[in-house]
Amino acid sequence: MPASHSTRRGAPTRHGRTAAVSGAGLLATVLLAGTLVGCAEEGEQIPSIGYAIDNTVTTYNANTVAGAVSGARQAFARVLPGFNYTGPEGGPVADSDIGTANAMPGDALTIQYKLNPNSVYSDGVPMSCDDLVLTWAANSGRFTRRNDQGATVPMFDAASTAGYADIDRIDCQTGAKDAVVTFKAGRNVTDWKSLFGATSMMPAHVVATATGVPDIVSAVQNSDTAALTRVADFWNTGWTMTPGDLDLALFPASGPYKVESLSADEGLVLVANDRWWGNRPATSRIVVWPKSSDVSARIGDGAVEVVDVAAGSVPDLDLGGFDVTEVASRSVEQFVLSTSGLFENAAGRRAFAACLPRDELASKFGLAAEPDTDGADSGGPVDTRVTAPDSLVHQSVAGAVGGRYETADTAAATAALADTDNTTATVRIGYLGPNPRRAEIVSAVAAACAPAGITVQDVASPDFTPSMLRSGQVDVVLAGTASAPGAAGTAAATTAMYALRSGNGSNFGDYSNSRVDQIVDQLAVDDSTATQLSLSTEAENILWSDVPTVPLFDQPRTVAFASGLQAGAVNPTVSGAGWNMDRWVLRR
CATH class of the missing domain: 3.90.76.10 (Dipeptide-binding Protein; Domain 1)
Known part of the structure; x- marks a missing residue:
């Protein structure tokens, strides 16, 4: 059995993500992970390390609509660095x-x-x-x-x-x-x-x-x-990446690694950049294995030494021989709803939200945690969308919304559905598959919503993208912050807020509310406690009425380093474990 441990960013509360003590908890986890994998006995250094992620790599440009929801930020943080990178605590670190x-x-x-x-x-x-x-x-x-x-x-x-x-x-x-x-x-x-920052400058x-x-x-x-x-x-x-067909002249690197090749059989191969002016990468070759590469099979073949995936997202995952950490990430697992069809009217969105057993979903699929020392409940659903998880106002804003849509309410869902002049409805939920945990979530939602006359269909596929919500191919996206299928989130609420702003590319449901736009714009420039508390509370009250999204829980991540790998460090943010891949050393 693999060595494993779980951690939280801080003590979760019933209606909020974490308490303000979260930073120390994650830092301890990073140090522990580094210690566990950094004390291996001396041996021969392995010249290549495999790195498995739970997302696709389809473009070099992580800044496009498609690129931001791909695994580009996990794969290219040390290929296209910037003036900063997202560190393990979730904030920007100067580079x-x-x-x-x-x-x-x-x-x-x-x-x-x-x-x-x-x-x-x-x-x-x-x-x-x-x-x-x-x-x-x-x-x-x-x-x-x-x-x-x-x-x-x-x-x-x-x-x-x-x-x-x-x-x-x-x-x-x-x-x-x-x-x-x-x-x-x-x-x-x-x-x-x-x-x-990293991956932003092309x-x-x-x-x-x-x-x-x-x-x-x-x-x-x-x-x-x-x-x-x-x-x-x-x-x-122009930076679309097609396996087996890369014109490498289009993909120069500004970091310690550069792209050598991309193929379905050999993965995304990164090799040392001989023009890099900083410290040479400790290992000359990193192979990134995207979700489509059958991560479990690659681990079985001995091709993967670092794993960074959402907990339960990879079928038949066997991490024997790895040190495993489960950690609550900076990404919030959530439903992102369309604003057309059944959901064109807010009543339709409220009907769907009302039949969701959010409390049960958080308890079953979120990261298990011990009760807080002050007696607060643990494992509750996330109730805020626009506050930074470690901000001083987070708890107050979360409590102010009153735990709306916390438990399944068939009567309320039926009544809201009737307001749309429907007694029955079909809701198609899409996500990047296969993903056993998300399949279970959709199954649980289907069972809870059926009594209200809402039929839930699982339409996941390996080719799924959140843009299918915008084109009407699905009604709901199940994903993380800003609809990202894989690693996402930072300590700031910036990405999450702007995913709700009118016209923003990551606003896949095309939600629009002029007051929410004004609030997002003001929160971006005013960090005073009074303003943050007042405007964030107002925003959440609007959002829980309009229901463009339904937050569920902090997405748990499984991060694993093979025995003998040194300098591996958990980073449960948009950067993923690859944030310091140029320091990895594997000895056996």
């Missing part, structure tokens, strides 16, 4: 190998970014502030065009505009190593240190070559629509 980011004095938030003078891509082209300008342009939502229906839509298919939409300008001379980023007046974004020179736009900085500064249209078209789809 001085890439450069520095320092606030400058002035009324408007102004940040000076300086790239490391030695920073260069694996193809020999230096990193430059062009990369920052491209990142801002793509994620700002500033540049638009008309679609086939005549509607105005963003040029760039960005998953989120959080933070970047608040930037007024970037002062950058084409090819330079430094830039000054100035935010709009009054938009002092509190989470600015997360901007331009190589601008690749776009320039592919599109024939030699100076992307000038195109952005001059709002050159024709040039930016070509840039956007490439940014949206």
Whole structure:
């Protein structure tokens, strides 16, 4: 049997995610995991390490709508690093190998970014502030065009505009190593240190070559629509990764690893980047095995030494010979509802929410935990969407919503369904499969909702994407924060909040409420306790009435390191265990 232990970020309460003591609990877990896997006896170093994740790897660009819900951030954190990365505690950690980011004095938030003078891509082209300008342009939502229906839509298919939409300008001379980023007046974004982070900065020179736009900085500064249209078209789809068919010239790396190949049989192969200017990676080859590769079989074949998956998500998972940690992640398992069809009317969404046994689902499928020392209940469902899990106001906001939709209420579901002029309804729930735990969740929901006249269908598939909600192929997505099938979440509520904002790419249900938009915009720039408490409580009351999503519980993650692997450290965030893969060493 594998050695294993469970941990929490902090003591869970009935109506909130965790208490404010959560940081110490996770740090202890990381240190324990590192100790357990770092004290192996000396032996011959293995030159290649396999890393299994519970998501797909379909694109190099983690910033598109498709990329943000893929495993790109797990796979490429040390291939495309940035000015920061998401550490095990969930917050941004400065990455001085890439450069520095320092606030400058002035009324408007102004940040000076300086790239490391030695920073260069694996193809020999230096990193430059062009990369920052491209990142801002793509994620700002500033540049638009008309679609086939005549509607105005963003040029760039960005998953989120959080933070970047608040930037007024970037002062950058084409090819330079430094830039000054100035935010709009009054938009002092509190989470600015997360901007331009790992996997966010794509190589601008690749776009320039592919599109024939030699100076992307000038195109952005001059709002050159024709040039930016070509840039956007490439940014949206040009980094799609097709197994067996990669033009490696399109995928240069700025980190300790670079992409060597991608195939169904051999996985995503990362090898040491010989142009990397920082500490050399401790192991020269990492193979990322996505969900589609049959992780259980790969473990049986001895091809996997690191596993980072949602608990219960991989069929027939045998982790004998691994040190195993189960930890509550920063991602919230949730249902994301459509706003069309049956769910066009909020009454339909309320009918579905009313028949859900959220309390039972949290108890059965969330991470088991001991009661808090103050006697608070443990294992309750998550009741908030817009507060940071460790914030001072989290408990108060969670308690203020009164535990709505906590237990299945057939009468309330039937009444709400009648308000839609229906006595019966069919709800299709989609998720990335196979996933035994999510299949059990859907089965439990089907049993609970049937008495209310709601037939629940499980329509999971290996090809599922959350965009199927937007196209009407499913009615509900079962996933984590911002509809991510795999690793997700940070210590800040930024990603979760913006997934509820009108027009945001990660808002797959196309939910729109102007007051919620105003609240999200204000919470992003005002971190005072009074404002956070007041606006977050107001937002939750609106959201529990409109029910665009139904949060369930903190998604438990299973993180496992093979015996003999050193420097493995649990990171239950969007980064996953691969956040420090360049430090992994396996000896046997």
